[in-house]
Amino acid sequence: MRRPPRNRTYSCSGSATTPLIAFALLACGGGGDVTPPRLTPPQACTGGLQLSLGELHPLNAAERASLCVGAPSGAAAEYVLIPFGNSTVAATMVPVTIKGTKTEAPVAPLTAPLASSPAVDNSGSQFQPLAQGGLSIEDAFRRRERLEVPFTSLRGRRARAAAPQSRLSGIPATPIVGSIVQLNTNLDQNLCTAAKTPRGARVVAVLPRTLVFVDTLSPAGGYSDAELAAFGQAFDTLGYGVDTLNFGAPSDVDGNGRVAIFFTPSVNAIPGPPGGFVGGLQTARDLFPVANCVASNEGEIFYLPTPDPDKTINGNYPSKANLARGVLSTLVHEFQHLINAGRRIYVNNASAYEEVWLNEGLSHIAEELLYYRVSGNRPKMNIDLPLARSSQAQLDAINAYQIQNLGRLSLYMAAPETHSPYAQNDDLETRGATWQLLRYAADRKGGEERNTWFALVNSTTVGQANFNAVFGNIIGMTRDWAVAQIADDAGLPVAAIYMHPSWNFRSLLPALNSGKFPLLTRPLASGTPVEITLRGGGAGYVRFRVPAGVAASVESLSSGQPVPASVDLMLLRTQ
């Protein structure tokens, strides 16, 4: 399902700054009633490890237990210790305790580049923070349990697909504008065996690659035919090309050479909390013939909600303007899902659909690719706030097509210890992290980028195996990516693998987060341990300062024992 758009209004003069959701991080409860085995006290720390600015140092076995780190005489040094959960299973949790002796809380603010460069001016931001209402509906909606036609029961389907049916559930390949056809609108029980709820769908536009339908029972005050046709035209001339260029051609089970967009209040009726809404969806059931899946509409079809200004269904879709703003990005997002599923079934003969985390991540990449197409920008331009604000067209493009990726990334950055880019869920934090990891990995891989996306979508493997085949080992890639979160655009002379070359997040994200760079970091003051629970693929950022000429010690423990091998520890000097 497409992420629901949030209400947003942007202008070159606007500067709304509502705080983002506050994240309450629960400290680990202390045990105390079981005495952990005592470790050998660390040896006296003198001199200590000294790194050059921007140098990253993976801790060796001895340093993992007790690290002695120093600062040159005459100048204090600042470091960040990065514990990283290297389990391939994102649900793996491991407690880590970091203790410092002679360490001090850092003084360099995270919002500014860490290495004493001038701070980025984020005043007068035109980005509007995300509304919480838009975040929560999917959280409830995703708990649906589905039992679809087993993937492999459609084996041998290639032959069927090769025989054009010239219909979408009996609809002519080129229907007459104004005619009314019947489509199954049952989206609440979209099992293949669920009863159909056929409703009249009026043909609004017939375009070279796109059909546009509107439900005859749509509430009053909705889109005009001209507006509906314009959505179809935008997808036909822009969105269709973006996705097919990068992911491949869609299946064509109905043999009409088109994909259908159906605006129907059955999407509005999907339950959700007030203030949130479903931007749109597609369902794989429609790719199956009714012989295997009686509820299928037998064609490539997207379902989008209709405006409901009088709130006849619920209060979630009152604003036509807000809803309209997200239509095109919704369509390219859903189109990736459609291409991915269709090609796995009918072209690539895969044995399973893609895993959710990677599937959603690729659809968020589709949104980003649409942003590039509309803005005229390209990957590896290190897009920053001044560029985003350089013209109304630039601002409109990032607000329309990329701001949700940045918003979800902000949510991830607020909780990087307990979220993972490869978690097998569709949490907003996961989506934000997955999108950014894919962007990072594609930038690092280089070459013709569309070949990278095509390889991921046209794989017969899923999840980490698919990622590994295209980019290399996901654990090593995620570990480097985790370093880049704090090292990139921080004024540090770091290696290229610790950079995000496409986006200057340190410039952009404060505009969405009340002027703050949202990455969660923890100060390590002497005698005040930092408690972290790390997820597989999660990373912590423990910052500390070592006074000039001082050697400080840093111990890392897990339940009083040496930190297990499922945690990597890296030290980066930041000042």
Next chain:
Amino acid sequence: MIVRPLLAAGALLLCAHWGLEGCHRGRKSDATQGATPDSLIGVVSVTGTSFEKRLTLRTGDGARTGSAKLTLTLSATPADSSAISRLGGAEIVVRGSRNGTRFRVANFAVLRVDGAPVTDGVVLRDGARLALQGSKGRVDLGNPPAALRAMVGARVWVGGPLDTGPNTYGVIVPSP
């Protein structure tokens, strides 16, 4: 949207006190009546999209790496579906009934995470100590992660040396 019935939650709660195996036997009848019991080991994968999630089990060679040749679609009670969906990437054993590429899960247990064996059980408090009640009995946790103290009644898996720690863990069913 499927709303989980209260009955399912109640059954799960009983499960925590009866031990996993016994509970699952009790639940088996509705799902597998008349079917031949089957057992499979594989790696959990959550596929599809946000709108349409599917629980699958990759089995055989390549199961851990995601390149397995055989992928089965799992179905289970809503409660068990939720539990299994928290185990993406973990190796589990499922028992139930297989019909082609579909597998109806009657019960399951977590076997390995990252290739290392783990213990699956319900967190019990015994005075100052914690233990796991699993299908093969009770195992004391000598130095558990502090977070487990707030998870009494939860079904979890725990990795690493159970007597001394340190331990990794994952939540299968949250505390009631």
